[in-house]
Amino acid sequence: xxxxxxxxxxxxxxxxxxxxxxxxxxxxxxxxxxxxxxxxxxxxxxxxxxxxxxxxxxxxxxxxxxxxxxxxxxxxxxxxxxxxxxxxxxxxxxxxxxxxxxxxxxxxxxxxxxxxxxxxxxxxxxxxxxxxxxxxxxxxxxxxxxxxxxxxxxxxxxxxxxxxxxxxxxxxxxxxxxxxxxxxxxxxxxxxxxxxxxxxxxxxxxxxxxxxxxxxxxxxxxxxxxxxxxxxxxxxxxxxxxxxxxxxxxxxxxxxxxxxxxxxxxxxxxxxxxxxxxxxxxxxxxxxxxxxxxxxxxxxxxxxxxxxxxxxxxxxxxxxxxxxxxxxxxxxxxxxxxxxxxxxxxxxxxxxxxxxxxxxxxxxxxx
Amino acid sequence: xxxxxxxxxxxxxxxxxxxxxxxxxxxxxxxxxxxxxxxxxxxxxxxxxxxxxxxxxxxxxxxxxxxxxxxxxxxxxxxxxxxxxxxxxxxxxxxxxxxxxxxxxxxxxxxxxxxxxxxxxxxxxxxxxxxxxxxxxxxxxxxxxxxxxxxxxxxxxxxxxxxxxxxxxxxxxxxxxxxxxxxxxxxxxxxxxxxxxxxxxxxxxxxxxxxxxxxxxxxxxxxxxxxxxxxxxxxxxxxxxxxxxxxxxxxxxxxxxxxxxxxxxxxxxxxxxxxxxxxxxxxxxxxxxxxxxxxxxxxxxxxxxxxxxxxxxxxxxxxxxxxxxxxxxxxxxxxxxxxxxxxxxxxxxxxxx
Numbered sequence: 001x002x003x004x005x006x007x008x009x010x011x012x013x014x015x016x017x018x019x020x021x022x023x024x025x026x027x028x029x030x031x032x033x034x035x036x037x038x039x040x041x042x043x044x045x046x047x048x049x050x051x052x053x054x055x056x057x058x059x060x061x062x063x064x065x066x067x068x069x070x071x072x073x074x075x076x077x078x079x080x081x082x083x084x085x086x087x088x089x090x091x092x093x094x095x096x097x098x099x100x101x102x103x104x105x106x107x108x109x110x111x112x113x114x115x116x117x118x119x120x121x122x123x124x125x126x127x128x129x130x131x132x133x134x135x136x137x138x139x140x141x142x143x144x145x146x147x148x149x150x151x152x153x154x155x156x157x158x159x160x161x162x163x164x165x166x167x168x169x170x171x172x173x174x175x176x177x178x179x180x181x182x183x184x185x186x187x188x189x190x191x192x193x194x195x196x197x198x199x200x201x202x203x204x205x206x207x208x209x210x211x212x213x214x215x216x217x218x219x220x221x222x223x224x225x226x227x228x229x230x231x232x233x234x235x236x237x238x239x240x241x242x243x244x245x246x247x248x249x250x251x252x253x254x255x256x257x258x259x260x261x262x263x264x265x266x267x268x269x270x271x272x273x274x275x276x277x278x279x280x281x282x283x284x285x286x287x288x289x290x291x292x293x294x295x296x297x298x299x300x301x302x303x304x305x306x307x308x309x310x311x312x313x314x315x316x317x318x319x320x321x322x323x324x325x326x327x328x329x330x331x332x333x334x335x336x337x338x339x340x341x342x343x344x345x346x347x348x349x350x351x352x353x354x355x356x357x358x359x360x361x362x363x364x365x366x367x
Numbered sequence: 368x369x370x371x372x373x374x375x376x377x378x379x380x381x382x383x384x385x386x387x388x389x390x391x392x393x394x395x396x397x398x399x400x401x402x403x404x405x406x407x408x409x410x411x412x413x414x415x416x417x418x419x420x421x422x423x424x425x426x427x428x429x430x431x432x433x434x435x436x437x438x439x440x441x442x443x444x445x446x447x448x449x450x451x452x453x454x455x456x457x458x459x460x461x462x463x464x465x466x467x468x469x470x471x472x473x474x475x476x477x478x479x480x481x482x483x484x485x486x487x488x489x490x491x492x493x494x495x496x497x498x499x500x501x502x503x504x505x506x507x508x509x510x511x512x513x514x515x516x517x518x519x520x521x522x523x524x525x526x527x528x529x530x531x532x533x534x535x536x537x538x539x540x541x542x543x544x545x546x547x548x549x550x551x552x553x554x555x556x557x558x559x560x561x562x563x564x565x566x567x568x569x570x571x572x573x574x575x576x577x578x579x580x581x582x583x584x585x586x587x588x589x590x591x592x593x594x595x596x597x598x599x600x601x602x603x604x605x606x607x608x609x610x611x612x613x614x615x616x617x618x619x620x621x622x623x624x625x626x627x628x629x630x631x632x633x634x635x636x637x638x639x640x641x642x643x644x645x646x647x648x649x650x651x652x653x654x655x656x657x658x659x660x661x662x663x664x665x666x667x668x669x670x671x672x673x674x675x676x677x678x679x680x681x682x683x684x685x686x687x688x689x690x691x692x693x694x695x696x697x698x699x700x701x702x703x704x705x706x707x708x709x710x711x712x713x714x715x716x717x718x719x720x
Binding site: 169170173179180182183185317318322323326327331332333334338350351352354355 | 487488491497498499500501503645646650651654655659660661662664666691692693696
């Protein structure tokens, strides 16, 4: 797996940035400012053949195993995103792609308010450019993206964030105003240890069923205990896990009697060179220890059934579940990634996001 | 130094200034402040802003370890600036900015590093700092150490051999302040209140792991709830581990040392508390023995120890020379001992107060 952020930057910062005349063009950017609350944000970017070719060339240059995306995957990542997929593409005078800055629109819940935020993904600058020109092009694409989609633009994103590999985001810090928000802690546990977790008698699992309509209210009821959690509702979960082409996720709903008590989503795949079961998402009420143990049990059991010995999850140090997971036996290790971001809300400095954001792998494009 | 800004004069800190500052808030920790800022073995880096003989503000500065000129960049820690009570907020901010600029101008070392720890809930008191990330601790009572053919030595002297061992563990990293025996003696031997103890593991007569603990203390642990309610903290009694160094390939002696420290903590009804960057092998060793990664409310900030030049040509030079934060994150094996102000605080008042 590779981060799709700033993949073009190799080596040190440029010593010279030359002036250049750029033609900036928004590629079918029908994004009209994210709507908060519960409505989908709508329109997405059109991926042209030229953009795809540039994208493939840029990522193939840094990843020998890179495989071009199928059209269905592009559609899922752009047209079908519930929160929209705004992008900015920089073209030169001959119409060639110089840089592309793109995001997946999503939301963070702050009390009763949904805040539009952007996960920056699939960004690149043409590998045919010299390093100084790449920096310049990428910075221009980012600036234009910010101007049209982020605060103070009406309804604009309040935060842009991403999960780059550490060495690759120097330009984000040096030129784009990004800062480290949280560590990307890898959390691991043996599948057998997880499977041994006790399941209380009044809890039961429903495997691979539809996301229920009561989920939205269940999340809203308990989200206030999570700081600033990324929004979960059936629209997001269907898009994230049901509609993605060619990727199989397993999931369970946890029920206590007839009521919803939580859920978990699992994907068996290769991660950092080993076969693991990745916990893509999980949720239950904060402090519901029985539900946490039951979800551990389900995850461990599923991993073992798939022939995998280790479960891996990820999260930041300020996640409210961070301590509890360690007390249940999950062990923390470093990863190659970090969560970086840039706040556009003057009332919310980076440090506030850093201290309160709660995310899972579902809020990354890594799984 | 003698920099003038209107009637304001910036001077190196002197003992009579400490007396004035202590009087501001009826501070009782004068011994700590004098030890940290004025100990005679080290150059004084702290600055005061004075109007006449009256101290208006203090920028507390401690150098991390001993710099090796020409080999390793120097690192300094800035403490929370102190300003005279009742000062106008705007004037106070100006004093702090003047002090910070005077310090940076005095160092003029773009490869040097200025660090400060700041509570995430407070405004950062200085301009030009970049957030390096949250400051997390390792905490718990590790278990699982095995017996081996080594000797556990408590009350280990922090002498030249200990300093050389730490230097060898730190390796060739560009961001390691050297801990000389003189530094170790100041930092732990002469710290007010005492109570610092070094423990070592010797294998075949050679030091393989070393730790320095301090006196037990109460540490606030953030509660899990981060919602809209008031943030709550749970006090926890901890045995702080200021230094924890393990030789390359010495994971089992390292485990034995951690097990010994756990025994010391248990005997004092404490948990162990230490800070390590996650890229260090000792981090995995600690987690593997059951220590928890525990976030604190503090963030770490850094900046080059020089004023950024103005003008495009100067900016290019600055960018090519100035501090690379990612390199710092990945090559500075920080420990609790590096955080002088955060863990031996004296009462303070920032310009925003």
